[in-house]
Amino acid sequence: MTLKAQHINKYFYDPIKFQVLNDVSFEINQGEFVSVMGKSGCGKSTLLYVLSTMDTDYEGHVELNGMGVTGKNQNELAMFRNKYLGFVFQFHYLLPDFTCLKNVMIPALRLKQYSYKEVEQRAYEKLRILDVGDQALKIAAKISGGQQQRVAIARALINDPAIIMGDEPTGNLDSKNTANVFDIFMRLTKEFKQTIITVTHDYDFAKRSDRIIEMVDGKIITNN
């Protein structure tokens, strides 16, 4: 079991108390590619950020990669995210002043598992897998949107995370690039046994994944 969520409840207090997640429980196995769908405001993104460990204000229990993360302090969670989680967002969030290579390297330099030379080597490799190896030494702000998103995925992969989380990872991409990203995700789950959970509006994208979790009003209504 790579991801286990038990009885997650979450409330928003502003402007009035409002329950966004209502007793959400589900599990994801290693190597699974899961899409979370639902209308705007159904709580799917909120759920993702709870699972991402960045949002700690919830009730219930979350277990990631066999470790309970609920109740850990911010520093432990930052280290956990660094080592075990990779994120791909709708926007690439690359650091625009750095080269693509450096952008990919930063989380690995923070982890300090490999030497600088090895990190550089690995970053090149990830960029090559994502077919942007030739952009490595360009400044991140100066490549195309599709390339930026692929560099962002390379960054998510640099520490070989157990779980990759996506928040509309293809939301800004055209159909060609979307297909491209989907293929990459598929390969990651099948070849490298990494687990992927991604929130998406794109039904075509979702229906090709292993499983769709559909949410309505903070509850899971279908899970298959």
Add this chain to the structure above:
Amino acid sequence: MKIGINAEIAFTYLISRKRQTMVAALGVTFGISMFIFMNSIITGTNEYFEKATLSTIPHIRLYRDNETCNTDMLNRYTGKKTINLIGNPQLVPNDNRFYNPQAVINQLLLTKEVTEISMQVTANVIYSFGTVQQNGTVYGVNILEQDKMFDIASTMISGKVKDLDKSVDGIMIGAGLAKKLGVKAGDRIRLAGFNGISKMLRVVGIYQTTIKSIDDTKTYVNIPVVQQLLLRDRNYITDIYVNIHDNSKSPAVAAKFAKITGYTAEAWQIANQQSLAARKIRDIIANAMIMAILVVAGFGIYNILNMVIYEKIKEIAILKATGFAGKQIVSVFIYQALLIGIFGSLLGLALGWGISLAVSKIYIGLGNVNYLPMSFYIKHYIQGLLFGIVTAFFAGYVPSVKASKVDPVKIIRG
């Protein structure tokens, strides 16, 4: 891995926004250059005036003061049969001389603080040459001892210090007095004491200290000349001048000497409190200015870092998402502040040095001040660097903590 990733990110941020970095650094540069300049001029001025003061007065002056009468004599006279009280004690005038001055000097020479000693006796006299008369004070001294203490030789514009030591009836006069009397070396002038005694003396040397009050009134003769003018014996000495190794310790050493010898010992700081007060006021003004400038420089750094954080808030959020903990975000921004601080301070040290050097060439030419007195001490430059870095650190700390508190969820979800 040569430098940490936090420092590398900080460095890249600074490099990619050169203009803002320069503006922030220039704030520090001006602050630190002012710090160097103010310290140089204040220390230089203080030292100059201290040196000027100590070129005419000794570190410690020993003399005999009038004492308030006490019951000692009465007790000796009437014995201890009665308790003696003095209803209205008065100052008892005495002739203010040392008893056996050589013994006092020998006592002082036993202490390890003393560097130079010179005894002297002074008298107020009227100098006359032809029909011209001038008031003044004649100092009976061993001129060689005084020369060691005050470096009189360097002020001589005519004759030599040695000439006075060799001649029994010689006198060394100030340039101002020489001009007023219209005398030159070799002329003979008359000194009249207030008890009717007068002596003819030959001018053997003329000195010029550029301190008008001294050049116009003070003359040096050998000790016996003054003793004769005052109709006193060869042991009549009224002052003993002492220089010590560390003049800043004068008050404490003076107290010690007073205890050893039983005479009044006055440190130069006590005799020149107005100049110490002036020095203190200069220090306060300088420090207030430096503080104000550093605070302004600090706000400059604070401002720019705040702007950087505002612009980079998404990047901070993604750094946190990918595993940077709060303290690492703090260190990214503290590094930026420190780099700005170090860079700005080093520029400031160079600029401060340049300004100080340029200003030290400004001609003043008033009294005995020719050029603006500036000091160049490595100590000030080290302090300047430290101040710059400390200011940058504190200015950077608040925005850094703010950056570390960024909630990635809020920023990324928009």
